[in-house]
Amino acid sequence: MSTFTLEAYQNEYLPLGGTEVNAIVTVTSDGAGSPSGQPEAAAIVIVDTSGSMATPHRKIEAAREATNIAIDCIRDGVLFGVIAGTDVARLVYPSGNRLLEASPQTRDAAKRMVSGLNPGGGTAIGSWLKLAGGLFRMTPERICHAILLTDGENKHETPEALDAVLAEVDGAFQCDCRGVGTDWQVSELRRVASRLLGTVDIIPEPEAMAEDFRAAMRTAMGKATRNVALRLWTAQGAKVAFVRQVLPTIEELTGRAVPVNELTADYPTATWGTEARDYHVRIDVPPREVGEEMLAGRISLVEDDQVLGQALIKATWTHDHQLSTRICREVAHYTGQAELADCIQEGLEARKRGDVGTATFKLGRAVQLAAESGNDGTMKLLGAVVEVDDPATGTIRLRGDVSIVDEMSLDTRSTSTVRVGVGAP
Amino acid sequence: MTVTCPSGHESKTADYCDRCGAPIGPAGATAVLPVVDELDTSPSLRREPCPKCGAVRSGDDRYCEGCGYDFESPAPATSTWEAIVTADRGQFDRLATPGVSFPEEFGERHFPLSEGENRIGRSRGHPGEAAPEIDLGTQPLDPGISRLHAVLERRADGACLLRDLGSTNGTALNDDPAPISPNIDVPVTDGDRVRVGAWTTITVRRR
Numbered sequence: 082m083s084t085f086t087l088e089a090y091q092n093e094y095l096p097l098g099g100t101e102v103n104a105i106v107t108v109t110s111d112g113a114g115s116p117s118g119q120p121e122a123a124a125i126v127i128v129d130t131s132g133s134m135a136t137p138h139r140k141i142e143a144a145r146e147a148t149n150i151a152i153d154c155i156r157d158g159v160l161f162g163v164i165a166g167t168d169v170a171r172l173v174y175p176s177g178n179r180l181l182e183a184s185p186q187t188r189d190a191a192k193r194m195v196s197g198l199n200p201g202g203g204t205a206i207g208s209w210l211k212l213a214g215g216l217f218r219m220t221p222e223r224i225c226h227a228i229l230l231t232d233g234e235n236k237h238e239t240p241e242a243l244d245a246v247l248a249e250v251d252g253a254f255q256c257d258c259r260g261v262g263t264d265w266q267v268s269e270l271r272r273v274a275s276r277l278l279g280t281v282d283i284i285p286e287p288e289a290m291a292e293d294f295r296a297a298m299r300t301a302m303g304k305a306t307r308n309v310a311l312r313l314w315t316a317q318g319a320k321v322a323f324v325r326q327v328l329p330t331i332e333e334l335t336g337r338a339v340p341v342n343e344l345t346a347d348y349p350t351a352t353w354g355t356e357a358r359d360y361h362v363r364i365d366v367p368p369r370e371v372g373e374e375m376l377a378g379r380i381s382l383v384e385d386d387q388v389l390g391q392a393l394i395k396a397t398w399t400h401d402h403q404l405s406t407r408i409c410r411e412v413a414h415y416t417g418q419a420e421l422a423d424c425i426q427e428g429l430e431a432r433k434r435g436d437v438g439t440a441t442f443k444l445g446r447a448v449q450l451a452a453e454s455g456n457d458g459t460m461k462l463l464g465a466v467v468e469v470d471d472p473a474t475g476t477i478r479l480r481g482d483v484s485i486v487d488e489m490s491l492d493t494r495s496t497s498t499v500r501v502g503v504g505a506p
Numbered sequence: 507m508t509v510t511c512p513s514g515h516e517s518k519t520a521d522y523c524d525r526c527g528a529p530i531g532p533a534g535a536t537a538v539l540p541v542v543d544e545l546d547t548s549p550s551l552r553r554e555p556c557p558k559c560g561a562v563r564s565g566d567d568r569y570c571e572g573c574g575y576d577f578e579s580p581a582p583a584t585s586t587w588e589a590i591v592t593a594d595r596g597q598f599d600r601l602a603t604p605g606v607s608f609p610e611e612f613g614e615r616h617f618p619l620s621e622g623e624n625r626i627g628r629s630r631g632h633p634g635e636a637a638p639e640i641d642l643g644t645q646p647l648d649p650g651i652s653r654l655h656a657v658l659e660r661r662a663d664g665a666c667l668l669r670d671l672g673s674t675n676g677t678a679l680n681d682d683p684a685p686i687s688p689n690i691d692v693p694v695t696d697g698d699r700v701r702v703g704a705w706t707t708i709t710v711r712r713r
Contacts, residue, residue, distance in 0.1 A: 138559050138572060175684035176676065190682035197667065197691035199555045316527030344525070366527075374529050376522035393522070 083113045083306045083353065085382045085390035090411040093395040094404040095368075102364045102377045104394040105327070105411035105501075112305045112355030123160040123180055123223040124301060125213045125254075126151050126294075129231040130165040133264065134200040140261065141200050143287035144230060147294040149192045151228060154298035155183045160220055163191055166209035166229075167202030168237040172216070180216055203237035206273065207246035214250030224352050225254035226301040227279075228294060232261045235269055243269075247276045255279050255351045257297050260493070261287060263485045267492040275332060278351035283493045285486040303354035306384055310339075310347035311360065314379040317344060319366040321378075324348050327415040328359035331422045331496040347383070359500075361415045364394060371398045414454060414501040421450040421459065425495035429466075429488065432479065441479055449475030456499045462491040557663035587619035587660055589626075589640055589700075590709045593648075598705035606704045609646035619666070619710070624658045626702065627651070642706060650675045650703030658694070658710070666710065667691040668700055677702050 091104035128148050134141040148163060155161050160180035163173045174191040175181040209229065217225040235243060256277035258270045261284045274281035280297075284290050311334070315321055326332040338346035350358070364377045374397040381391035399405055428443030444467050451460040452472035463469070465487035470476040508516040511523030511530045518524050555561065561572030568578055593612035617624070617640045627638035628651045637643070640658070642651050652673040659667045669691050670677040676685030678701040679692060686692050694700070696712040 135561055135572070138561065171687070171690075173687055173690060176687040177684065181684050186681045187684065190679060190684070190686075193679070193692050194687065194690060196693055199691075314524070316523075317525050319527070376527035376529070379519075379522070 083389070084111045085109070085309075085353075087380065087382065087390045087392040089380070089392040089394055090409055091394060092405075092407050092409040092412070093397050094399045094401070094407070095396055096402065096405040097371055097398060097400065098368050099398065099405065100365050100368055101322075102366055102394060102396050103409065103412045103416075104362050104364075104378070104380075105409070105415055106360045106362060106380050106392050106394075107328075107357065108311075108360065108382060108390070109357040110306070110353040110355065112303065112353065120305065120307060121158070121160075121220075121223045122156075122302065122304070123217055123220050123225045123254075124155050124298070125162045125164055125180070125216065125227040126298075127164045127166055127170075127209045127213060127227055127229040127256075128195075128198070129167075129204065129233070129261075130198050130200050130202070131167050131204045131231075131233055132201050133204075133233045137287075140232060140287045141198070143290045144261070145195050145198060147230070147290035148195045150291045151294040151298040152183075152188050152191050152195070154295055154302060155188065156302055157183055157185075159183045159302070160223065161187075161191070162216060163195055164209055164212055165198055166204070166206065166231070168205045168208070169202070170205075170209040170212035172212065173198065178216070179219060204231065204233045204235055205238040205242075206231060206235045206269075207238050207243040210250050210256070210273070210277075211246045213256075214246070214253045217250075217254040221253075224304050224307040226304070226352070227254050227256045227277075228297050228301075229256055229258045229273070230261060230290070230294075231258070231265055231270070233264050234266050240269075243273070247273065251276060252349070255301075257281075257301070259284050259290075259293060259297075260489075261285075261290060263489055267489055271493070271496075278332075278349060280330070281493060283486075283490050285490065300354065304352035305355075306353045307351075309350050309353055309382055309384050309389070311350050312341065312345060312347050312381045312383045312388075313362065314345045314381075315364050316366065316375060316377055319364050319377055321346070322363040322365050324360065324362050325419065326350075326358055327361045327418055328357070328498050328500060331419050331498060334360075350382070359411075359415065361412070361419070362394065366396055369396075369398055371400050373398055411501050415498070417450050417454055418456070418498040421447055421454070421456065422496045422498075424450065425459070425463070425491060429492050429495075432466075437479060441477065444479070445475035445477045447475075448472055448477050454499060456497075458497055458499075459491075459494065462487070462494055466491055557661045557665070586713050587666060588711050588713070589617045589619055589624070589658060590711055591615040591617070591640070591642065592707050592709065593646075593705045594701070594707040595705070597701055597707060601704055603650065603704040606649060608705060612646060619658055619660055621660050621662070624660070625654060625671075626656045626658065626700075626708065627654045629653075640708070642703075648703035648706045651706060655702055656700070658700070658708075659691070666694050666712075668694045668698075673702070675703060 086109045162180045165171045165173045174194040257279040258274040258281045323335040334348040377396045378394035382389045424443045424447035431439035467477040511528045515525040556570040558575040559573040598608045625638035626640040628643040629637035655673040656670045656677045670688045672688040678685045698710045700708040
């Protein structure tokens with residue numbers, strides 16, 4: 082059984098009449114899995130074979146190669162399949178509406194089928210996910226994971242149709258999404274990845290696809306526990322203002338609550354390997370008398386109702402301003418990281434609209450936040466879009482000659498965060 | 507086991523009240539197994555790609571839009587390919603098709619694989635009927651083979667592809683227990699064994 086360690090960081094002291102309780106909860110998992118070794122898994126590679134994948138031709142070639150490398154990373158015994166996506170979804174391997182156990186023979190056979198794939202047709206991502214969801218639903222006891230590769234916009238179905246599919250397959254599997262080239266929509270793919278609790282990233286050049294697929298499939302194969310939920314109990318009268326994952330990326334979870342009872346709700350966290358994630362929780366509590374203490378929330382990780390670890394979020398009212406005004410470093414840091422992601426997305430949108438004023442303000446603030454927190458990855462991506470005059474004050478100028486790759490990379494990776502204490506103290 | 511908090515709540519947790527949070531749990535999960543939907547695996551239209559660069563040929567254009575390849579150019583001299591049909595005891599035993607007996611007397615049959623499509627199927631012996639190139643309609647007859655079962659296509663670039671044509675019992679390759687998907691090209695090379703019907707194995711040979 083994997084061991085989960087939870088720790089809460091907060092300033093529990095509230096002034097007279099104070100109601101807002103903020104806490105950062107760090108969760109680490111040792112990825113040990115069950116005593117019987119690694120849990121059983123199922124994996125599907127979904128590869129876009131729409132007509133646009135033909136140009137440049139190395140795109141489909143790289144996609145075939147990357148898919149084959151991903152297949153090689155699937156360990157023996159894992160149920161797997163390959164879906165080719167156009168305006169319809171097609172199970173390329175195996176045949177017969179089910180997944181097959183990976184073995185040297187089946188992996189080899191699958192790779193042959195993949196090498197026969199040729200581009201042609203449209204793009205309807207929902208239909209691909211629907212097919213994958215149906216296959217995964219047949220093996221609900223397994224850790225189900227998909228990698229989806231696309232190079233274009235979801236043109237051949239409505240956003241409503243995609244939403245309907247997402248609602249339908251939600252919980253059936255985890256899906257990492259990759260966009261190759263620059264003809265796809267960041268917001269669209271992010272929506273799919275967020276909903277299906279996966280990652281999203283850009284692969285600007287087809288050549289980089291193979292390495293990315295290898296990494297994504299290896300990570301998936303390292304997952305040791307499934308169906309782990311973040312369970313939050315809050316005291317009677319208290320209200321959950323928000324729950325969001327803040328490390329390694331910002332993911333809003335507030336709307337994903339599944340009520341367990343009137344005071345408790347579960348938030349999905351999908352699968353865990355050896356990793357650490359941080360969550361920011363804000364609970365609004367009814368104020369109590371000075372000197373009183375209460376438990377505002379109890380946060381735990383549960384797998385099939387078994388509690389794997391827990392942390393307490395407290396509130397204590399005090400007259401001592403030195404205590405109640407103390408800022409929790411972790412809370413401040415991740416509040417900044419969330420604002421950073423928002424600023425980038427809003428700034429890029431304003432830039433596209435031609436609203437130079439808003440774009441300069443938002444991206445300037447983003448530079449300031451990235452510099453303060455030591456988020457070098459985001460800082461570097463920002464540097465390709467803006468000219469930084471003074472990071473401390475967020476004084477910047479918009480660059481005129483921004484490549485679409487740089488803009489999309491910044492957008493895609495805007496939600497990446499860094500741990501507290503990386504920046505200058 | 508419950509404890510009573512200062513406000514009089516019965517709490518299952520002993521550190522803080524599980525109702526009001528005063529200093530001093532979770533219930534059943536809601537996991538529901540979902541219904542499996544009917545899957546969409548309809549094959550999309552098959553196109554004839556350029557053998558050189560793989561680009562889709564538009565209409566009957568003579569030259570490839572991608573690389574300028576001449577679709578009507580005479581094929582370069584290549585090696586000879588053939589398909590050798592045998593009856594495979596192992597396959598027969600594995601499938602154990604009821605009502606079918608294994609043909610003990612089965613002479614190897616050799617079919618040349620010519621450039622282009624070589625259909626695998628079963629003719630009925632009607633006069634004037636266009637028999638498939640690899641005709642398995644002679645005795646002893648394997649009842650698991652469709653009239654038009656699959657195709658072995660030798661392309662101008664030297665590749666050889668296997669394609670199941672939506673046969674009733676499917677087509678499998680080598681030791682893979684699963685049949686290949688219909689209407690998808692699967693590359694085959696020298697020594698590959700194409701398995702069809704109750705006992706028929708077609709070995710691809712390149713000389």
